[in-house]
Amino acid sequence: MIVVAGTGLVGTHAADQLRRRGHEVRSVSHNTVNEVDPAATEVVLLAHAGDHVRTARxxxxxGCHVVSVSDDTKDVLALLDLNGDALAAGRTLIVGAACSPGLSGLLISYLGAKFDQFDEAHVAVHGTGGPECARQHHAVLSGTALGWHEDDWLRRPAGSGRELCWFPEPIGSRDCYRADLADPLLVKHAFPHLARVSARTSATRRDRLTARLPMLTPPRAGGDMGALRVEVRGVRGGERAVEVAGTAHPMAQIAGSVAASAAHELRRQAHFNTPIAPGVLALxxxxxxxxxxxxxxxQTGIRIQAFYGVQ
Known part of the structure; x- marks a missing residue:
């Protein structure tokens, strides 16, 4: 059985996708997840708001495999520290299985295969999945942004470093800024050889000016249209090259599909007696x-688009 903890937009979409694949799924709220019997559970998908580390541990x-959609930097760091627990239990914990982080790591892996070697990855994200995700987006513009640059972590003020990023339609071009995002941590964890890693989120002038204040307007209950842009740079045929890919769908649909696919693959591999290596992993x-x-x-309907230039 797969337990989905979280009954918001992302958790509901993930549970629906897993049921369509024929899995036995139990959906619970974060308040009742501790009532779940681990002996009857193979995979736990944590899709609720708040910290995931205690429940994951x-x-x-x-003896359960765990998938977490958390994108909070502090929570992600705490989840990465559970590697010893996962190894001791012989189980796998996948961290950041959402859009960004999550799908971003998968696209870096996909684009990286097009190079002889690649050394840079730059991520940009637009939109929010639901009310809690919107509150998180509001908060990340007021902290400290991490980036990896030539063997060292760079710390810059969130909301700085404006860059015009082009997302797949219908989102198009958006001003994006450094933010307190977990993507650099997990991208560097999954691809330790990278020399440069950055992550930005789209924001308006009002977003940046009010980031340190309470939200002035309530978040949309249905979430937003979301988009992801991943740029990978490296060497191909002796020359520097760039590959760009992304997607544009409702953010909750993207995050829920990624989380469901990660949980599905964990259970499928275990069922066929080819389990994924134990430990803490990032997509x-x-x-x-x-x-x-x-x-x-x-296959869930998320369309990946590649950028091939303009004519």
Whole structure:
């Protein structure tokens, strides 16, 4: 059985996708997840608001695989620290299985295969999945943004570093800024050889000016149209080259599909007695069947687009 903890937009979409694949699924709220019997559970998908580390540790120690959609930097760091717990239990914890992080790592893996070697990855994201995701987006513009540059972590003020990024239609071009995002942490975790990693989020002038204040307007209950843009740079045929890919769908649909596909693959591999290596992993890690997960995501209706230039 797969347990989905979280009954918001992302959790509901993930549970629906898993049921369509024929899995036995139990949906619970974050308040009742501790009532779940681990002995009857193979995979736990954490899609609720708030910290995931305590719940993840409990289910790992009980012998369950865990998938987390958390994109909070502090929570992600705490989840990465559970590697020893996961190894001791012989179970896998996939961290950041949403859009950004999550699908971003899968696209880096996909685009990286087009190079002889690649050394840069730059991510940009637009939109929010639901009320809690919108509150998170509001908060990330007021913290400290991380980036990896030539063997060192760079810390810059969130909301700085404006860059015009082009997303797949209908989103188009948006001003994007550094933000307190977990993507650099997980991208560097999955691709330790990278020399440069950055992540930005789209924002308006009002977003930046009010980032340190309470939200002035309530978030939309149905979430927003979301988009992801991933740019990978490297060497091909002795020359520098760039590859860009992305997607544009409702953000909750993207995140829910990625989470469901990660949970599906964990259970499928275990069922066929070819379990994924134990430990804490981020999507894109070579230990994961990234192409299979990406193919499964596309079968849910998420369309991946590649940029080939303008004429």
């Amino acid at each position: 409990r289910f790992l120690e009980a 894109g890690d070579a230990a994961l069947p990234n192409n299979a997960i990406l193919d499964d995501i596309m």
